[in-house]
Amino acid sequence: MESSVPQTAFHDFLVTDYPRIVGVVALTTGSRMAAEDAVHEALARAWERRNDIEYLNRWVLAVALNLARSRWRRLRREVLQKDPPDQPSVPAPEAMSPQLLNAVRELPARQREVVLLHYVLDKPIREIAQVTGLTEGGVKHALFRARQSLLNRLSPTEAPDAAHL
Amino acid sequence: MPLISEDQLESELRKLVIAHDRSPMAVEADVQRRVDRSRRRRRVAPWTAIAAMSLGAALVVVSRDQPAEVIAADDGAAFTPSPDSTGDLPTVDQIEIRTTRSGAQAIVTFTDVLTGQPTFTASIDSASPDLMQYTTQERSAVQVCGSVHTFNEDGFGSVDLLLPESQVRWDMSMTQPRPVYDDIDESSPIRGGKAVVCGPHAGFVQVSLWDLAPAEASQVSVTLSDDRRSLVVSVACPAPGDC
Numbered sequence: 001m002e003s004s005v006p007q008t009a010f011h012d013f014l015v016t017d018y019p020r021i022v023g024v025v026a027l028t029t030g031s032r033m034a035a036e037d038a039v040h041e042a043l044a045r046a047w048e049r050r051n052d053i054e055y056l057n058r059w060v061l062a063v064a065l066n067l068a069r070s071r072w073r074r075l076r077r078e079v080l081q082k083d084p085p086d087q088p089s090v091p092a093p094e095a096m097s098p099q100l101l102n103a104v105r106e107l108p109a110r111q112r113e114v115v116l117l118h119y120v121l122d123k124p125i126r127e128i129a130q131v132t133g134l135t136e137g138g139v140k141h142a143l144f145r146a147r148q149s150l151l152n153r154l155s156p157t158e159a160p161d162a163a164h165l
Numbered sequence: 166m167p168l169i170s171e172d173q174l175e176s177e178l179r180k181l182v183i184a185h186d187r188s189p190m191a192v193e194a195d196v197q198r199r200v201d202r203s204r205r206r207r208r209v210a211p212w213t214a215i216a217a218m219s220l221g222a223a224l225v226v227v228s229r230d231q232p233a234e235v236i237a238a239d240d241g242a243a244f245t246p247s248p249d250s251t252g253d254l255p256t257v258d259q260i261e262i263r264t265t266r267s268g269a270q271a272i273v274t275f276t277d278v279l280t281g282q283p284t285f286t287a288s289i290d291s292a293s294p295d296l297m298q299y300t301t302q303e304r305s306a307v308q309v310c311g312s313v314h315t316f317n318e319d320g321f322g323s324v325d326l327l328l329p330e331s332q333v334r335w336d337m338s339m340t341q342p343r344p345v346y347d348d349i350d351e352s353s354p355i356r357g358g359k360a361v362v363c364g365p366h367a368g369f370v371q372v373s374l375w376d377l378a379p380a381e382a383s384q385v386s387v388t389l390s391d392d393r394r395s396l397v398v399s400v401a402c403p404a405p406g407d408c
Contacts, residue, residue, distance in 0.1 A: 014189035023182030040192065044199035100177050119178040150174060 009056055010047065017057050021064065024116045027104060029068045038067040061121070062131045065113065103153040111146035114139055255279055255394075257335040257372065260360045271360065271374045271398040273326060278393040280332060285382065289325065294368030298327045299387040299398070309373050310366035316376070324385050324398055326372040330365035374398060 018039065026035035042063035046053055053059045104112060113132055117123040125143075129136045255275035262271045279297065286298040289308050302308060302323045304316035316322070364370040384401045 010193070011189065014192055018189070018192060020182055027181055036187070040195050041199060043192075043196045044203060047196065047200050048203065101181060104178070104181065116178070119175045120182055147171070147174070151171075154174070154177075 009050075010043070013043075013056055013060065017060075020121060021057075021061055024061075024120050025064050025068050027116055027120075028065065028109070028113050030105065034068055035064075038064040041067055058127060058131065061117075065131065069109075100150070100154060103150050106153075107146050107149055110134070111142045111149070114142040115146040115150070118143055253277075254332065254334045257333070257362055257370070260362075260372070262360060262374070269400045271324070271400075272390075272395050273360075273372055273398070274395040275333065276394075279389060279396070282389055283326070283387045283396060285387075286327070289327065289371075292327045292369065294329055295331070297329065297332065299385070300325050300327065301382045301385055307373065307375070309361055310363035310371055321376050323376075324374045324387075324400060326374075326387065326396060326398070328370045328372065330368055330370055333370050335362050335364070335370050372396075 022032075022035050022039050025038055026032040029035055029038075039060065042060045045063060046056060046060050050056075104115070107115065110132065114128055114134070117128045117131065118125075123131070125136050125139050128134070128139045132139065134142065255277040258274045258276045260271060260273050263269065281297045283297045283299050286292045286296075286300050288300055289302070292298050292300065302325060304322040307314045307316070307323045359375040361373040361375065362370070363373075386399045388397050388399075389395070390397055
């Protein structure tokens with residue numbers, strides 16, 4: 001990297017924002033490798049446009065999600081019936097609830113993005129709307145539906161093995 | 166009723182984000198490589214374009230039924246050339262796919278005016294070869310000129326225009342897709358969508374529009390533009406946040 005001020009901002013991003021953004025993009029797409037690729041590519045583009053970017057975090061997140069959606073779409077879009085289905089490549093950490101992971105994966109893509117941006121990245125509704133292209137009302141609606149889906153899926157009446165929650 | 170609280174949900178969701186084991190230096194090195202590669206690409210781009218134009222004249226060999234793909238958003242792919250002869254029939258000239266917060270729209274424009282109005286048919290198999298028709302297909306089995314494709318996970322189905330070969334042709338050697346998203350900021354949300362053109366097969370040229378939004382017939386309309394040169398496909402989102 002060349003310029004001292006952007007270098008500092010980029011370095012800060014790598015230390016503070018990068019891990020969680022990669023994690024969220026990985027959960028969004030189901031592929032950790034695709035997530036890293038998307039975030040790195042977004043960072044490279046951000047470096048080249050650093051004079052035009054106001055909020056590095058938000059810009060990289062938005063571009064990475066765009067790239068990941070596009071890449072994921074390419075991967076999944078035409079699987080002939082004779083081919084085996086793609087396998088998700090997000091490894092399950094020890095502390096993870098497999099049931100929650102499955103529930104998140106089964107959410108519609110837009111709801112999954114919204115719920116992860118809200119709960120994991122602490123993004124406010126307004127910023128989620130900017131990143132996803134939804135209206136603020138649309139974000140609230142998607143968030144409500146995602147939350148309902150997850151809570152219902154994880155409730156003991158429907159999921160007896162979720163007692164640890 | 167659910168018995169876990171929202172705080173617990175938030176806490177558990179955060180656990181899903183796996184601790185990252187890449188050092189910032191390793192990430193920075195990879196990003197730097199990408200920046201360098203991008204700069205090298207820009208330096209050689211004009212020469213590549215000239216070479217591609219020279220090669221392009223010699224490489225126009227595509228089977229008649231081979232689907233040509235137009236990918237919107239940032240995929241940037243171009244039409245595949247076809248050896249079809251156009252004759253005097255209206256020919257697919259360009260396809261634009263636009264996504265908005267409330268849905269998506271695809272505009273298929275022809276070189277000449279179309280005859281007839283597009284009508285809905287319940288399935289490709291029941292389509293009449295004499296009529297301009299459209300249908301929708303589930304993501305689990307999208308028929309495209311005799312091939313069956315499937316979408317995984319969040320993929321949407323398709324909206325398909327079935328255009329009688331007696332009325333319409335496609336000749337991709339004459340066309341280039343119009344960039345649809347080049348006027349928006351790179352960080353703006355995109356949803357893409359994809360157009361596959363193929364045929365004639367079973368009497369039809371098929372324009373299959375993939376992945377725009379839930380392709381339920383009730384959310385799709387296809388109309389002819391006032392100048393009769395374009396088919397306008399509108400796909401509405403069932404509800405905010407569902408596209």
